[in-house]
Amino acid sequence: MGALLELTQLGKTYQTPAGPAVIVRDFNLRVGHGEFVCIIGHSGCGKSTVLSILMGLIDPTEGGVILAGKEVTGPGTDRGVVFQSSALLPWMTARENVLLALEEVNAHLNASERRNLADGYLKQVGLDEITESYPDALSAGMRQRVGLARAFALEPKLLLLDEPFSLLDAMTRMELQEELMRLWGKDRKTVVMVTHDVDEALLLADRIVMMTSGPAATVGEIMKVPFPRPRHRATVADHPEYYRLRDALLAFLERQTCEAPSVNECDGPPFDPYLGEPEEAKVERPPLVAEEELAVVERYTGLNRFRARFRREGAS
Numbered sequence: 001m002g003a004l005l006e007l008t009q010l011g012k013t014y015q016t017p018a019g020p021a022v023i024v025r026d027f028n029l030r031v032g033h034g035e036f037v038c039i040i041g042h043s044g045c046g047k048s049t050v051l052s053i054l055m056g057l058i059d060p061t062e063g064g065v066i067l068a069g070k071e072v073t074g075p076g077t078d079r080g081v082v083f084q085s086s087a088l089l090p091w092m093t094a095r096e097n098v099l100l101a102l103e104e105v106n107a108h109l110n111a112s113e114r115r116n117l118a119d120g121y122l123k124q125v126g127l128d129e130i131t132e133s134y135p136d137a138l139s140a141g142m143r144q145r146v147g148l149a150r151a152f153a154l155e156p157k158l159l160l161l162d163e164p165f166s167l168l169d170a171m172t173r174m175e176l177q178e179e180l181m182r183l184w185g186k187d188r189k190t191v192v193m194v195t196h197d198v199d200e201a202l203l204l205a206d207r208i209v210m211m212t213s214g215p216a217a218t219v220g221e222i223m224k225v226p227f228p229r230p231r232h233r234a235t236v237a238d239h240p241e242y243y244r245l246r247d248a249l250l251a252f253l254e255r256q257t258c259e260a261p262s263v264n265e266c267d268g269p270p271f272d273p274y275l276g277e278p279e280e281a282k283v284e285r286p287p288l289v290a291e292e293e294l295a296v297v298e299r300y301t302g303l304n305r306f307r308a309r310f311r312r313e314g315a316s
Contacts (some may be wrong), residue, residue: 003030003031003032004031004032004033004035004067004114004157004158004190005029005030005031005065005066005067005158005190005192006029006030006031006065006066006067006205007050007054007063007065008063008064008065008066009026009027009028009062009063010026010027010028010050010053010060010062010064010065011024011025011026011027011060011061011062011063011065012024012046012049012053012058012060012061012062013061013062022214022215022216023046023049023213023215023216023217023298024039024046024216024217024218025052025212025216025217025218026063026218027046027050027063027153027210027217027218027219027251028178029209029218029219030145031190031192032190033190034188034189034190034231035190035191035206035207036037036184036190036191036193036204036205036206037191037192037193037205037206037207037208037209038193038200038201038204038205038207038208039051039192039194039195039209039211040194040195040196040197040198040201040208040209040210040211040249040253041210041211041217041253041256042213042253042257043196044149044213044214044230045211045212045213045214045217045256046211046214046217047194048162048194050162050194050211051160051162051192051194053065053072054072054079054158054192055075055079055081055160056072056074056075056079056161057074059073067079067157067158068157077101077104077105077154077156078156078157079154079156079157079158079159079160080101080150080151080152080153080154080156080158080159080160081146081151081159081160081161081162082144082147082148082151082159082160082161082162082164083162083164084162084163084164084166084167084249085143085167086135086140086143086144086146087147088135088143088146088147088150089135090125090134090136090206091134092129092134093131093132093133093134093141094122094127094130094132094133094134094135094138094146094149095115095118095122095131095132097135097146097150097299098118098121098122098146098149098150098153098162099114099115099118100150100198101150101151101153101154102114102117102118104154105153105154105155105245105266116247117153117188118131118149118153119131121149121150121152121153122146122149124149124152124183125145125146125148125149125179125183126145126146126179127142127146127149130142130177139172139267140167140168141168141172141173141175141176143175144164144165144168144176144180144277148151148164148176148179148183152189155309156189157190158189158191159184159189159190159191159192160191160192160193161180161192161193161194162172162193162194162199163193163194163195163196164176164180164193165177165200166195166196166197173200176205177200177203177233178233180204181203181204181230181231183303185229185230185298186254193205198246198249198250198253199246201225201249202225202227202236202242202245202246202249203231203233203236204254205225206224206225207222207223207224207225208223208249209222209224210222210223210249210252210253212256212259213256213257213259215226220256221252222224223245223248223249225245226239226241227239227241227242259310
């Protein structure tokens with residue numbers, strides 16, 4: 001069976017007052033049906049840029065992405081996304097947040113049927129008793145569970161996870177890793193996940209893609225994870241290959257640190273396109289995270305039609 005997802009000579013360059021900034025160059029990857037792939041690398045190496053291209057939120061400068069035989073040219077419900085923070089609409093209940101996804105892909109069902117489906121997805125992540133709760137009444141872990149339920153409710157071909165557990169405490173992170181493995185094991189959706197955590201990658205992934213440090217980051221090495229499934233944290237840690245693979249991942253990241261350009265070798269600090277010189281800065285700094293996440297949710301899920309209905313008064 002051929003690859004479900006193909007990234008070919010993918011590149012992204014931004015124009016800045018200091019000249020072109022090459023973030024990613026010649027990124028090539030094939031992901032099979034039902035495969036779980038993790039991408040690791042240092043902060044700022046372009047992992048999230050690659051994921052944003054897969055989401056259809058930004059366009060590549062070079063190359064392209066093929067998903068299930070079709071070129072990715074924008075957002076779509078064939079991809080479910082879970083972000084670092086939950087990106088839930090705060091004026092909607094847990095159920096209503098999941099219903100947003102269901103209304104996109106199950107419009108043929110009546111309201112009662114969609115409601116039952118939403119409650120079913122929330123039950124799968126252990127939240128069947130808080131369906132009427134608003135995000136501000138939920139813990140960070142609960143909000144991420146709602147985000148997972150919403151992503152799975154789309155029944156997507158591809159699940160994209162952007163460090164979904166990085167903002168959680170250690171115990172909650174471990175619980176949600178187990179929850180994700182359980183949910184994924186039911187129908188083996190194809191997953192691409194960005195993470196900084198080598199232990200998380202070894203626990204979850206079939207293959208681990210190691211990105212070089214930027215500028216012009218690309219695929220450095222790809223590691224096949226040999227642990228059998230279903231996986232359990234204790235048995236994975238006890239596997240005779242675990243620490244050898246873990247050391248290999250850490251050694252790769254260490255080499256990237258050593259090979260990265262030193263600030264001391266430059267004429268000055270690295271150029272920040274959002275700051276620049278006071279008179280010359282021409283690139284606007286991105287909006288605050290909360291507003292950005294709201295825009296992403298609306299654009300990605302096709303929810304512009306909900307803008308007038310649900311946006312708070314005074315929001316742009």
